[in-house]
Amino acid sequence: MRFEEEVRRRRTFAIISHPDAGKTTLTEKLLLYSGAIHLAGSVKAKRESRRTISDWMKIEQERGISVTSSVLRFEHGGSTLNLVDTPGHADFSEDTYRTLAAVDSAVMLMDHAKGVEPRTRKLFEVCRLRKLPVITFMNKLDRHGLHPLELVDQVSETLDLEVAPLNWPLGMGGDFRGVVDLRTREVIVYPGKGGGMRTTSHRLNWKEAESLVGSRIYKHVAEELELLEHAGHAYRHERFLSGDVSPLFWGSAMNDFGVEELLDYISCHAARPAPRETEDGERIAPEDERFTGFVFKIQANMNPRHRDGIAFMRVVSGKFERGMDAVIGRSGETLRLAKPHTFLGDERSLVDEAWPGDIVGLYNTGKLRVGDTLSTDGPIHFAGIPRFAPEHFGQLRLEDPLKRKALDAGLEQLSQEGVIQLFFTPGQGRQNPYLGAVGLLQFEVLKERLRSEYKLSVEFVKARFTRARWIGGTPQARDWLGSTRGYILVEDRHGHPVVLTDSDWNLSYALENAPGLELYEVEPL
Numbered sequence: 309m310r311f312e313e314e315v316r317r318r319r320t321f322a323i324i325s326h327p328d329a330g331k332t333t334l335t336e337k338l339l340l341y342s343g344a345i346h347l348a349g350s351v352k353a354k355r356e357s358r359r360t361i362s363d364w365m366k367i368e369q370e371r372g373i374s375v376t377s378s379v380l381r382f383e384h385g386g387s388t389l390n391l392v393d394t395p396g397h398a399d400f401s402e403d404t405y406r407t408l409a410a411v412d413s414a415v416m417l418m419d420h421a422k423g424v425e426p427r428t429r430k431l432f433e434v435c436r437l438r439k440l441p442v443i444t445f446m447n448k449l450d451r452h453g454l455h456p457l458e459l460v461d462q463v464s465e466t467l468d469l470e471v472a473p474l475n476w477p478l479g480m481g482g483d484f485r486g487v488v489d490l491r492t493r494e495v496i497v498y499p500g501k502g503g504g505m506r507t508t509s510h511r512l513n514w515k516e517a518e519s520l521v522g523s524r525i526y527k528h529v530a531e532e533l534e535l536l537e538h539a540g541h542a543y544r545h546e547r548f549l550s551g552d553v554s555p556l557f558w559g560s561a562m563n564d565f566g567v568e569e570l571l572d573y574i575s576c577h578a579a580r581p582a583p584r585e586t587e588d589g590e591r592i593a594p595e596d597e598r599f600t601g602f603v604f605k606i607q608a609n610m611n612p613r614h615r616d617g618i619a620f621m622r623v624v625s626g627k628f629e630r631g632m633d634a635v636i637g638r639s640g641e642t643l644r645l646a647k648p649h650t651f652l653g654d655e656r657s658l659v660d661e662a663w664p665g666d667i668v669g670l671y672n673t674g675k676l677r678v679g680d681t682l683s684t685d686g687p688i689h690f691a692g693i694p695r696f697a698p699e700h701f702g703q704l705r706l707e708d709p710l711k712r713k714a715l716d717a718g719l720e721q722l723s724q725e726g727v728i729q730l731f732f733t734p735g736q737g738r739q740n741p742y743l744g745a746v747g748l749l750q751f752e753v754l755k756e757r758l759r760s761e762y763k764l765s766v767e768f769v770k771a772r773f774t775r776a777r778w779i780g781g782t783p784q785a786r787d788w789l790g791s792t793r794g795y796i797l798v799e800d801r802h803g804h805p806v807v808l809t810d811s812d813w814n815l816s817y818a819l820e821n822a823p824g825l826e827l828y829e830v831e832p833l
Contacts, residue, residue: 311627311663315594318665319578320390320622322407324435325417326425330447334417334561335380335393341568342389344382344652379620379651379667385575390667403605403726405696406678408434410604410622412579412665413441415570416554420446420480421453424466432467435551441579442554444471445570450560452481457532460541460556472543473556475569476533478517479525487558487566488514488533495520498565509568549579581665584624586681587689592625594664598685599626599634601668603676606724617724618649619672621682624690628662637681637689645682647671677802678726697778697829698729698744701771701808702751711764712739718762719743723801728754731776731798731806742798742808743768744776772810778831779805782824789822804831 325331339345380391392411394404408414414435418428435442446459454462456477463471475487478495486497486509495517498509518526547553555573559566581594584602592600605620633642649656649669662668670676681690706715716738723730728751729744745751751768758764773796779786789795789807795818796808807827809815819825 312595314388314663315581315665317387318390318581318663319387319413319574320392320411320581320665320667321413321415321574321578322392322394322404322411323415323417324394324404324408324428324431326419326422326427329417329419329422329425329428330561331393331417334415334445334447334567335391337561337564337567338391338571338574339380339382339652341564341571342382342384344380379669381650381652381667384571387575388666389575390665392667404431405434406604406726408438408440410602410620410667411440412582413443413574415443415445415574417445417447418459418463419448419453420456420459420558421448421451423454423459423462429466432469439551441548441551442469443548443570443573443578444554444556445561445566446477446556446558447561449477449480449484449558449565450482450563456480456558457535463554463556470541470547470553471556472541472548472553473536473558474543474573475557475566476529476536477558478529479521483521483525484560484565485517485521487569488517488529489569490533490536496566496569498563545577548577581624584690587691590688592688594625596625598683599628599632600624600681600683600685600688600690601628601634602682602690603670603678603680606672606676606678606726607669617672617674617721618669619676619680621668621670623662623664623666623668625664626684628666628668630658630660632684634682634684635687636675637683637687638677638679639675640687641675643675643682645670672724674724677724696746696831697776698746699774700745700748700751701773701776702743702768703740703771704743705767705769707765707767714762715758715764715766718758718764720801722754722757727757730801731808732801733798742771742773771808773808775809775812775815777807777815777827777829779807780826780828781822785822785825788825789818792818792822800831802831 323331323335378393380393382389392407394407416428416432418424432442444463460471460473463469473490475489477484478486478488486495488495493514495512495514496509497512497520543553543555548555557566557570561567583591583593585591601621601623603619603621607618607620630648631644631646633644635642648659650659651669656669659668681688706712719730722728731742731744732738755766755768758766786805790797794809794814798806798808800806815827819827
């Protein structure tokens with residue numbers, strides 16, 4: 309009975325958004341209103357002010373951006389919530405895609421002055437491909453923005469997604485006073501400007517709202533509510549779980565409006581742990597007695613003093629216990645899962661047991677990779693943890709050549725994490741590799757982390773390549789690439805052959821002329 313109860317209590321979700329929609333602020337406020345922290349930070353606060361929990365890296369605190377996924381585990385309303393906070397910048401989309409493979413639902417955060425932005429649209433499509441239920445939170449109502457009804461239509465038409473508002477804004481900008489609960493017609497009023505401290509809302513009946521906001525706004529909102537009643541935006545929970553409808557909330561995370569209502573909904577109604585399919589087509593349910601899990605992220609140097617690596621594992625089925633043995637599906641090697649941790653940002657706690665839906669950090673000595681499956685029932689392989697081909701390339705020039713060994717160690721650790729990809733020239737060892745990244749900002753982060761975590765000063769030199777593809781097919785195809793001008797053959801850090809070139813035309817030409825050539829945009833397992 310305890311096993312079933314623990315599974316029912318789990319809610320594992322991510323927040324997706326366009327940069328600057330307020331994702332880090334919302335994350336902090338969810339932690340605040342759950343009681344996990346007692347003072348919320350601001351990612352753009354002054355140097356002497358409080359730092360955020362989710363943006364724990366120095367570079368994140370200094371620049372006001374999220375560049376890595378952080379794992380936050382906390383309790384609320386009788387549920388255990390696992391929030392995987394994703395990078396906000398588009399250059400780190402690969403990290404976000406992997407994260408969405410590890411959650412059961414997502415909160416889609418939007419700035420109501422901007423509506424559906426390109427990054428939001430792209431991330432939503434990933435959620436749709438993974439059939440993730442999506443909750444929408446329209447943020448920054450304390451500022452003037454688009455008309456609420458216009459926003460509902462925009463989300464519905466742009467994303468081809470039915471939207472069901474569960475509350476409705478009472479004013480906006482300086483006139484924003486709260487939201488109307490559409491199920492009860494009560495008005496939830498917030499004091500606002502909590503200053504990092506939790507504030508308490510109170511409820512009024514609908515008729516009392518007129519004295520609060522004035523006749524003009526009251527009549528305007530009443531007309532909107534009447535239109536909503538006739539528009540057919542009814543919420544049905546089973547359609548939310550199937551991904552066909554998104555419940556919509558309004559608020560201002562900065563001023564604490566609507567955060568508590570969103571948190572209550574997540575803890576009660578967000579999707580529970582779901583089955584996961586193996587590459588052989590087997591669906592492994594959370595209730596399956598055998599333990600299974602998969603690694604969706606590697607994080608280096610969470611404790612820089614110990615140069616440790618942490619593999620973040622999503623528990624899929626069975627009960628995880630500290631010290632248990634599990635088989636790595638890729639290699640067939642048995643690994644003792646010692647020193648498991650749960651996290652709140654960079655703060656860690658040793659964990660003795662975990663359940664389906666939980667995220668566990670495993671101490672990694674280099675045996676685990678992103679996408680690895682762990683099981684107590686022999687090797688299995690879960691599908692869907694990609695490593696994408698990079699689009700930007702270069703090499704590093706070390707200021708102090710005597711620190712080459714430290715640079716090699718740093719690049720190895722950070723490539724395990726996924727900050728960059730390494731490509732080595734066959735026959736020349738592991739020194740001076742080509743670096744590949746999906747986005748240019750990854751190289752800036754790499755330089756900063758080498759400086760702050762490894763005390764290394766480097767200069768990045770851009771390479772002429774713009775395309776990388778993993779090579780498959782016949783030996784003759786690889787020989788053709790190696791003997792033809794315009795192609796450079798390298799190997800990734802796992803020894804897989806890769807071709808680098810500078811145009812799509814070159815790739816098409818190779819496929820037409822190299823006998824038996826196969827090229828892949830995703831790294832093979």
